[in-house]
Amino acid sequence: MLATERKKLILDYLDQNHTASTQTLCDLTGASLATTRRDLAQLEEKGLLTRTHGGAQKPEQSAAPEKDESNYFQVFSSIKMADDQFECKNAIAQKSIDLIHSGDILFVGAGFTGSLLCRHLNKSDKKGITVVTTNITGALELASNHDIGVFLLGGNIHLGSNHIETLDESIIQNLRKLYFDKLFFTIDGADLEYGYSITNRAQLPLYNYLLQNVKDIYMLLNESKFNKRAFTHLCSLDSIPNVITNGNAPSQYIEYFKEHDVNVYFA
Numbered sequence: 001m002l003a004t005e006r007k008k009l010i011l012d013y014l015d016q017n018h019t020a021s022t023q024t025l026c027d028l029t030g031a032s033l034a035t036t037r038r039d040l041a042q043l044e045e046k047g048l049l050t051r052t053h054g055g056a057q058k059p060e061q062s063a064a065p066e067k068d069e070s071n072y073f074q075v076f077s078s079i080k081m082a083d084d085q086f087e088c089k090n091a092i093a094q095k096s097i098d099l100i101h102s103g104d105i106l107f108v109g110a111g112f113t114g115s116l117l118c119r120h121l122n123k124s125d126k127k128g129i130t131v132v133t134t135n136i137t138g139a140l141e142l143a144s145n146h147d148i149g150v151f152l153l154g155g156n157i158h159l160g161s162n163h164i165e166t167l168d169e170s171i172i173q174n175l176r177k178l179y180f181d182k183l184f185f186t187i188d189g190a191d192l193e194y195g196y197s198i199t200n201r202a203q204l205p206l207y208n209y210l211l212q213n214v215k216d217i218y219m220l221l222n223e224s225k226f227n228k229r230a231f232t233h234l235c236s237l238d239s240i241p242n243v244i245t246n247g248n249a250p251s252q253y254i255e256y257f258k259e260h261d262v263n264v265y266f267a
Contacts, residue, residue: 006031007039014049014058021055042087085112088222088246091267093117095244096184099218099265103128105178107210109185110135110158110165110203113220117184118142132178134171134206136164158200167202172209183214189228190221192256195237197230204232217241218265223248238262 006029013020013028020028026036040056043049049056093116100106100121108114108131118131118138122145130149133139139152153175155168185207189197196219198204211217219240226249237253238260246267257264 001030003039005029006035007043010039010043010056011048014056019052019055019057025056045090046086085222085224088224088248088267089113089220090116091246092220092222092244094120095265095267096218096220097121097124097126099242099244100124100126100129100182102126104181105130106132107180107183107185107214108133108135108138109183109207109220110138110160110163111186111220112162113186113222114138114184115141115163117220121145121148132180134165134167136166138163158202167200167206169205172205175206175209175213180210180214182216182218183210184218184220185210186220186222187225187234188230190225190237190253191227191229192237192252194229194233196234196240197228198232198234199230201232204234207234211235211239219243221245221249226250226253 009029010020010025013025022033022036022040025040026033029036031039040049040051044051044056047059050059089112093113096117097120106129108117110133114133114135115137118133118135118141121129121131122142127147129147130151131139131142132151132153134153134155136152136157139150142148142150153166153171155166155171158165158167187196188199191197198207217240219242221243223246237256240262242263242265243257244265244267254264
C-alpha cells in the first residue's frame with residue numbers, strides 16, 4: 001500500500017473514532033510498527049493529528065484567538081501545507097538546521113522550503129541568530145522566538161502558490177549595509193546545461209548580489225527541480241558551493257556536483 005493511501009486510512013479512522021492505538025493502525029493499514037510510527041510523525045508534522053503514548057488522536061480544536069495575529073498564523077499554515085513535495089522539502093529544511101550555528105547571521109530566501117527552514121529554526125535550540133529575509137511567511141514562523149532576531153526587507157508584496165515575499169529596487173541598497181554568514185535559498189529549475197534558473201525575474205538582482213557577498217551559500221534543492229528550466233537563468237550549477245537535497249536526486253547531477261567540488265548534503 002502506498003504511503004498516501006496509508007495516511008488517508010489513518011486520518012479517516014481518526015475522523016470517525018477520534019483516537020487509535022498504534023497497533024490498531026498497523027492492523028488497519030497492514031504496515032509495520034516502524035512504518036506506522038513514521039507515518040504518524042509525518043502527519044503530526046503537518047498538524048493533521050497528535051501523537052499520544054501508544055497511538056494518535058485528532059488534534060484538539062483550539063479556542064478562538066483573542067488577537068487577529070493568531071489568524072494570520074493559521075492562514076499561512078494552511079497555505080504552506082498545500083504542497084505535494086512537503087515531505088521532501090521539509091526534510092531538506094530540517095537538514096539545513098544542522099548547518100546553522102548559534103550566533104550566525106543568515107539570509108533566508110523566499111519559497112516554501114525557506115518557510116519550513118524558519119519553522120524548524122524556531123523549534124531548535126539555536127540562540128543569538130539573526131535572520132534577514134524577503135520571506136513574509138518565514139518571518140511569521142520566527143516572530144515569537146526571542147532568541148532569533150528577524151529583519152524583514154520591505155518592498156512590493158508578491159504572492160506565490162505557498163509563500164508570500166517582498167521585492168523591490170531598494171532591497172539591494174539596504175543589503176549593502178548588511179553582512180551575512182550564510183545564505184539559504186531555492187530556485188525553480190536545475191539543468192546540467194542551463195544551470196540554475198528562476199521564474200520571477202524580479203528576484204535576479206537580489207540573488208546576484210547575495211551570491212557575490214555572502215560567506216557560505218547553500219542551495220535547497222528538492223527532487224522536483226531537477227531537469228527543469230525556468231524563465232530566467234541565474235547561474236551555473238557549479239557556482240553554488242553547497243547543495244542540500246534528498247536521496248532521489250538524479251545520479252548524473254550528484255556526479256556533476258562531485259566532479260565540480262560542490263558539497264552535497266543529503267536530507
